Each structure stands twice: as structure tokens, then as C-alpha cells.
Amino acid sequence: MKRKIIGYHQDRKQDWVADLDCFHGQHVRHEPPFFNRPWSATAEGRAGKLGETLNCVRCDALAFPEGLVEYKRTPEFTQDTIPKGLLKHHTTKMGTWGRIHVLEGKLLYSPEGQESITVLPTKTASIPPEMLHSVAADDAVRFYVAFYTLQT
């Protein structure tokens, strides 16, 4: 999934890492001939790439970023009270990660372009910001969704 570069930091080895608007980081090494990114070696070069996009494979893997805090959660829903909007394709807003918590039963979670996931009480499922998805209950379920962002 394409994500915007919103800043940079250096890792422990002093390699440059782009901060993406999904809160994942991605190395932007200049190591020819494997990685040809001369722009990453200078402050001007890095500044020039702010706002451009990189493909974030960690979002595609639904990997929940570190350092986020919960700021809101939905009420508990059951198979009978799931809001219609959740059954259709929808997204969280930019900068908001969701996490599906199933308390009882199971919920089918379908991120667009990916295989559907059966969410069980033993494991939460992550919803990356702005990724189209829907949920479905074929069976009895009780669940809620919590929303996370960076602590400010």
C-alpha cells in the first residue's frame, strides 16, 4: 500500500529510515548497486522527497505499528447489531489504525485485495489507515473495534 513520507530518523546504525504516514518506517539506504537512492544521503535530498510515496509492505501484512495509543472504541456489537456501514467496504481515516477484538464467537474480516481473515477471541486483527475493508458475521459474535493513533 502506498504511504506518504512524513519525516525521517536514523536507526542505531545511523542508516536513514523514512517515517511513513501509516506510522511504519522504511529504510531508504543508498547502497549502489542494490539500492540507488543518492537523495537519501543529504538533508536537501531527503527534504525533497517529503510527501512522496513508498510502498509499505508492513501495511500489506497488517502489521500493527509500535507506539500507538488507543483513543476511542466502538460499543460492543453482535451479529444482530453490526452497523450496516461495517458490512460494506469502508475505511478508517488517515492516521487511524483499528483493531478488531472478538469477545465471543467469530467475525470474518475482509481487507480489500487480501484473503479474508476469521477473527477469534484469541487474537486481534489490525485495520491499517485508509485500507478498504468489510466485516461479516456468519455466526454468533460479540466484538468491538478500538482505534489507535500516535500519542501527541
Ligand SMILES: [Zn+2]
Ligand atoms: Zn505501513
